[in-house]
Amino acid sequence: MTRLSSALIGAALSAVLCAVATAQSDRPEVGVSPWGPDDETGRLNLMTPASQAAILGQISGAAPYDLSVEYFIGMPSWQAAGDPHYRIWMTHTPHGTGVDDPLGVGHVMNDHVSYTGAAVSMYTHTGTHIDALVHFGLNGEVWNGFTAEEHLGDRGWRVGGAEALPPIVARGVLIDLPAFLEVDQLADGHRISRGELVGALTAQNVTLADGDVVLIRTGRMQVYEDAQAYMQNPPGLGMEAARFLIEEAGAMVVGADNLSFEAFPSEDPANYVPVHTYLLAQQGAPILELVFLEALARDQVYEFAFIGAGLRLRGADAAPMRPLAFPLR
Incomplete structure (x- = not known):
């Protein structure tokens, strides 16, 4: 081998190693909580006694809307991923x-x-439920740098489990995308964009605020009784829309009426669930799924007091929830 060829090979190898190192350094990492090294609840820290009192003081006294679904044998579930059905x-x-x-x-x-x-x-992600921050992580870590190696035992997570999530009392906002787009429900695989969220909010004359619980209607709940139709390539959020909700709008919790929340296939070839890891692991924002939003949409109730609490399943990555939406004065 000549000196020239050795030099070329060496240069090529150096370039490859440099590219690998750059790619690794560019990989997203979990978020470090601004609320301290022991924080297990992420953006739920945006709730304060003052914010809770403010929204509770606006309740009209009208009957609340039940935002949960019924549980029944044959209901939609993640059997395709090997998880137990109800x-x-x-x-x-x-x-x-x-x-x-x-x-x-x-x-x-x-x-x-x-x-x-x-x-x-049942699987913990069955029916209306809240994802705890340990549900998805990056590079061996979950929110705030907790690791499976150190914090996960045979009986579940020792930090960040569903039992750590406090009852949620906050302003809730419905974003009704089918109404804005003038369709019955979003098409299979539809990836929700930032522009669609902004457009729907403008049409509803609603502005998001820090600490909101933002619930997105896709219309998928209309086929909830048909598990195959409900699970078939559902519409969901895109990364651009997720960043808008957290970084621009200041949402505390986000949710939708579908089961995957985000759209597939992934926009990121290096991550099959980039929206989940962005929200849970990087931003500390819990996710609500299978939220029943049809009655709110029917009555055009876009702002409300959201009250909900998941079951305190110690060490679990999610918990069933029965949230309520109380109309405002």
């Missing part, structure tokens, strides 16, 4: 209890007092 089964029935007498109270008592009981099993 199941409910009876553990006690009036006739069976009468036959088995499991509590030893006697057949006369069982004939008089009927006993019904049930158990459920």
Whole structure:
């Protein structure tokens, strides 16, 4: 091998190593919380006693809107990813209890007092739920630099689990994209842009503010009873729109009526869920999915008091939630 060829190979190798190092240094990293090294809740710190009192003081007293879905066998779920679907089964029935007498109270008592009981099993991201900040991470870390190696045990996350998320009391805003785009629902795979969010907000005469819970209607909930149609290549948020909601509009929590929240295929060849990692791992913004928004859209209720709390599932990456939207005066 000549000196020239050796020099060329060396130069080429150096260029490759430099490119690899540059690519690695350019990789997005998890966010470091401005609320301190122990912070597990991210942008939920934007809630304050004053902000909660302000929105609660505007409630009109009208009946709230239930923003949750019903759970039933055959409902939409992530079975394609290998996750368990929703199941409910009876553990006690009036006739069976009468036959088995499991509590030893006697057949006369069982004939008089009927006993019904049930158990459920499901993936934590089933039905209306909130994603905890540990749900997705980058480079072996989740929000605020917590790592699976140090903070994940056999019983779940020791930090940042669903139990760490406080009840949410905040101003809620609905962005109704089908109404703005004059369609029944967004098309399969539609990637929501910044311009569409801005246009819909302008049409609704609504301005976002720091600390809002922003809920985006795609119209997908209209086919919720048909799991295959609901899960088939749903519309979702694009990165440009996600950055707008957090960096420009100051949203605290974001959510939608679909199950993936973001659109697929990914815009980033190096990340199959860039919106999730941006929101959860980099910005500390929890995500709500499968939020029922049809009644709010029907009544054109675009601003409301959002009140909701997930189940305190210790160490879990998500939790079922039953959020409510209270109309304002």
